[in-house]
Amino acid sequence: MPITPPPPPLSKLSLLKGFLQLLLPLLALLLLAGLTHYYTLYATERASRISSESLNVGLAQRMINSDIDAVVSDLLFLAEHMQRQAVFQMQQSLRLERIGLEFLVFADKKGLYDQIRYIDQEGMEVVRINYNNGHPTIIPPQALQDKNSRYYFREAMQLNPGEIYISPLDLNIEEGKIEYPLKPMMRFATPVFDHMAKQRGIILLNYLGDRLIDNFRHAAANISDHIQLVNKQGFWLTGPDSQDNWGFMFGNDKTFGKRYPGAWDLIRTSASGQFEAAGGLFTFTTVDPVHAVLHPTPGQLRQAPSIAAPAARYWKIISHIPADELHSTLPLFIRRHWALYLTMFLLMTLGSALLAQSH
Numbered sequence: 311m312p313i314t315p316p317p318p319p320l321s322k323l324s325l326l327k328g329f330l331q332l333l334l335p336l337l338a339l340l341l342l343a344g345l346t347h348y349y350t351l352y353a354t355e356r357a358s359r360i361s362s363e364s365l366n367v368g369l370a371q372r373m374i375n376s377d378i379d380a381v382v383s384d385l386l387f388l389a390e391h392m393q394r395q396a397v398f399q400m401q402q403s404l405r406l407e408r409i410g411l412e413f414l415v416f417a418d419k420k421g422l423y424d425q426i427r428y429i430d431q432e433g434m435e436v437v438r439i440n441y442n443n444g445h446p447t448i449i450p451p452q453a454l455q456d457k458n459s460r461y462y463f464r465e466a467m468q469l470n471p472g473e474i475y476i477s478p479l480d481l482n483i484e485e486g487k488i489e490y491p492l493k494p495m496m497r498f499a500t501p502v503f504d505h506m507a508k509q510r511g512i513i514l515l516n517y518l519g520d521r522l523i524d525n526f527r528h529a530a531a532n533i534s535d536h537i538q539l540v541n542k543q544g545f546w547l548t549g550p551d552s553q554d555n556w557g558f559m560f561g562n563d564k565t566f567g568k569r570y571p572g573a574w575d576l577i578r579t580s581a582s583g584q585f586e587a588a589g590g591l592f593t594f595t596t597v598d599p600v601h602a603v604l605h606p607t608p609g610q611l612r613q614a615p616s617i618a619a620p621a622a623r624y625w626k627i628i629s630h631i632p633a634d635e636l637h638s639t640l641p642l643f644i645r646r647h648w649a650l651y652l653t654m655f656l657l658m659t660l661g662s663a664l665l666a667q668s669h
Contacts, residue, residue, distance in 0.1 A: 328666035336658040344651060363593040363629045364584060366530040370537060370627050373529035374597050377522050381515060382474055384420065385498050388413075388513050392428075398504035406437060410448045413439045417446040424482070424495065425516040428502070431467070431509060433458025441518075466499035466512040475499040476599045478623055479519050479547055481559045488559060494519025494547070523548045530629075537629050539597075540566045544574055547625065566628065577626055593629040 391412070392398075397405045413426045417439045428437040435454040439446050457463045466475040477497035482489045496517045501509050523539070526548070530537045538549035544565035545558040557564045567574035573592050576585060582595035 325666055329662050332665050333658060333662035336662065337655075340651070340654055340658065359631070360584065360591070360593075362532060363591065363631070366533045366537065367593050367595050367627050367629050370526050370530040370539075371595050371597055373525050374522060374625075374627075377525055378476075378599050381422070381496075381498050381517050382476075384416075384422075385474065385500050385513060385515050386472075388416065388426075388515075389500050389502050392502050392513070393504075396505060398510055409437045410439070413437060414446055414448055417441055422518060422521055423515050424493065424518050425514070427514045427516075428511060429457055429463060429514060430511040433460075433463050436511070462497045462499055462514065463512065466501065466514070467509070469499075469501050469512075471501065471503055471507075473500065476623070478541070479522070479625070481556055482516070492556065494523060494556075496522070526627075533629055536631060537627065538566070540626050540628060542578075542624055542626075544568075544578070544626075566626075570630070573630075577628060588633065589630070590633040590635070591629075591631040595627050597625040597627060599623060 392409065395408065397408055400408065409428055413428070417423055417426050421441075421444065423439075424441050426439040427435055430436050434456050435449075438449040438454060440449055462475060462477050469475060475498070477495075479494060479496050482493040482495040496519055497514060498517060499512045499514045501512050504510050526539060527534045527537070536550055539547045540549070541547060541558070543558065544567040545556070546554045546564070546566065548555055549566075554564050565574075567578070570587075570589050570592075573585075573587050573589055576583070576587075577592065577594045580594075584591070584593040586592075
């Protein structure tokens with residue numbers, strides 16, 4: 311019986327050709343699977359990020375509204391308390407002692423107000439409490455000041471009972487100069503009346519703006535590195551670069567509008583929204599102190615007061631993700647899945663080599 315000789319060994323070129331014929335289609339399938347996987351991850355991550363930006367901007371807006379509404383509630387409480395206590399029917403010395411002690415306790419318990427003041431109808435401070443970084447004190451009579459010329463006094467004195475004046479958020483000024491360390495401040499005022507309905511001056515709360523800004527950032531902690539609060543003119547009240555903040559107080563022209571002119575045109579003319587432009591993804595909403603007070607948070611039963619803040623006093627909350635960061639999913643994909651795809655590539659290579667040799 312004849313013996314069949316073994317087949318001649320394959321040449322290296324034939325082995326390589328067979329190996330590539332097996333491997334290349336598998337690599338094409340692997341590439342297609344990888345691209346599909348990457349696109350799915352990209353779409354999912356993008357949708358999640360867009361949703362997260364909107365959610366956090368909304369949380370920041372609600373926090374500011376809640377803070378402002380709480381200050382207004384405190385102010386109305388103090389005004390009503392003074393009237394119910396009939397302090398204007400007391401002797402002056404007793405009246406000043408009563409108001410001073412009650413303001414002192416209130417300042418200590420609340421810890422929110424740099425100053426609490428009762429200013430008479432002539433513009434003279436009658437009672438003033440300074441918070442002093444957690445050690446509130448009653449200011450002695452000889453240190454009280456005439457505030458007749460200050461804008462907040464003149465505007466608050468024009469109010470009717472129950473109306474409230476809300477100032478812009480700016481930096482505190484003492485003796486004509488910006489106070490250092492910088493002290494962001496908002497002023498809330500309402501008139502007070504005696505039992506004969508005669509106006510006897512105003513109550514003024516100097517609200518520590520750092521509290522509002524800190525709460526704003528905590529509410530949007532997930533995007534705190536790129537969320538920003540700007541005023542109507544586009545000046546930063548707080549932003550990613552602290553050197554840009556409070557430009558309107560220092561006479562510089564750094565504004566969001568000058569940095570992102572196209573985006574600002576859309577943001578300043580709309581109440582809220584989200585869009586992608588050359589500069590990246592922008593998510594924004596409007597904070598209106600008047601709206602915060604006229605629409606109390608759920609669960610509050612008090613009647614909304616009238617507000618004497620010009621409608622132009624609003625802020626914009628803006629979240630901005632630069633374009634390069636918005637589209638930087640590939641490095642994340644590689645970090646997460648490089649081991650999986652390397653393993654699959656090695657298995658395909660080994661399998662193709664073994665099959666090529668077996669033929």
